[in-house]
Amino acid sequence: MRETAALIAEWEDLLTRRPAFRESLGLYGTVLEAWRRWSPDGSPVLRWGAEQCRERWERGVSLIVEAPPAFQREALEPLFAPLLEELAALGEATAEAVSRFAAAWDEGRVSPSDLFPGLPTEGGEAFGISPDLLSLVTYLGLRPPLEAYFAEVRPVFSGDFWDAGSCPFCAGAPSFGDFGEDGKRWLSCALCGGRWTIGRLRCPFCDNRDAKTLTRLAAEDKEEGYLIEACDLCRGYLKGVDRRVRWNAASATIEDWGTPHLDLIASRRGYRRATPSLIRLVSPGG
Numbered sequence: 001m002r003e004t005a006a007l008i009a010e011w012e013d014l015l016t017r018r019p020a021f022r023e024s025l026g027l028y029g030t031v032l033e034a035w036r037r038w039s040p041d042g043s044p045v046l047r048w049g050a051e052q053c054r055e056r057w058e059r060g061v062s063l064i065v066e067a068p069p070a071f072q073r074e075a076l077e078p079l080f081a082p083l084l085e086e087l088a089a090l091g092e093a094t095a096e097a098v099s100r101f102a103a104a105w106d107e108g109r110v111s112p113s114d115l116f117p118g119l120p121t122e123g124g125e126a127f128g129i130s131p132d133l134l135s136l137v138t139y140l141g142l143r144p145p146l147e148a149y150f151a152e153v154r155p156v157f158s159g160d161f162w163d164a165g166s167c168p169f170c171a172g173a174p175s176f177g178d179f180g181e182d183g184k185r186w187l188s189c190a191l192c193g194g195r196w197t198i199g200r201l202r203c204p205f206c207d208n209r210d211a212k213t214l215t216r217l218a219a220e221d222k223e224e225g226y227l228i229e230a231c232d233l234c235r236g237y238l239k240g241v242d243r244r245v246r247w248n249a250a251s252a253t254i255e256d257w258g259t260p261h262l263d264l265i266a267s268r269r270g271y272r273r274a275t276p277s278l279i280r281l282v283s284p285g286g
């Protein structure tokens with residue numbers, strides 16, 4: 001993946017800033033290394049023109065829904081194998097679930113397209129793996145091929161075409177919410193790497209726009225600029241960074257991975273993430 005070298009540098013820098021996480025978050029280093037080695041050669045690419053994309057976006061339809069990629073199982077092996085190995089090392093129960101998933105994968109009972117969260121699927125229960133674990137496997141295993149798949153349609157996206165909380169490309173839920181230097185609120189998708197904007201006072205999960213039930217927790221002192229935006233109606237939350245305060249913050253994916261302490265704060269207050277995180281597997285229920 002072309003941008004992986006930059007992500008690896010950002011991740012190293014983050015672990016230097018937050019050395020306490022180096023061991024517990026070691027899995028992400030392995031994942032980034034697998035992403036770096038993976039070659040997009042021969043992987044499908046969506047070749048729609050601007051009009052084709054725009055027509056879907058204006059109907060509120062994410063591209064993946066009408067153009068699901070046909071990823072080849074074998075091409076994904078170099079991404080999934082090291083990831084499953086790291087996950088299996090997290091504990092006995094996880095190791096058993098991972099081996100059930102690996103068996104289903106090897107026997108062809110689960111296909112790559114079964115993993116896309118925006119498309120109808122039987123879900124993880126069918127092969128004995130919890131939704132949290134399946135979702136983490138999906139997000140960490142499919143990012144490089146999805147990023148390659150949408151690479152050619154990214155430049156034709158404009159926020160004017162899209163007014164929804166989910167990703168205009170892969171239909172995934174947002175995983176991080178930044179305030180950019182332009183003052184706009186940017187949402188990021190950790191599944192495909194998509195980005196789009198949304199109104200400042202609006203829950204991307206249930207569309208609640210009532211300030212009275214939208215909660216913002218702003219970190220202070222050394223953590224100034226980091227924030228949690230939560231919704232008291234659907235209990236969803238998003239972590240984020242105000243880049244006008246913290247101009248040197250890393251990309252959304254890296255900042256999300258590197259701030260599990262903020263997930264613990266949100267989860268203790270009864271809020272839930274819509275996207276997977278390692279912390280939920282390591283300490284379920286937070």
Ligand SMILES: [Zn+2]
Pocket residue numbers: 167168169170171172189190191192193194
């Ligand atoms: Zn996406």
Ligand SMILES: [Zn+2]
Pocket residue numbers: 203204205206207208231232233234235236
């Ligand atoms: Zn909500």
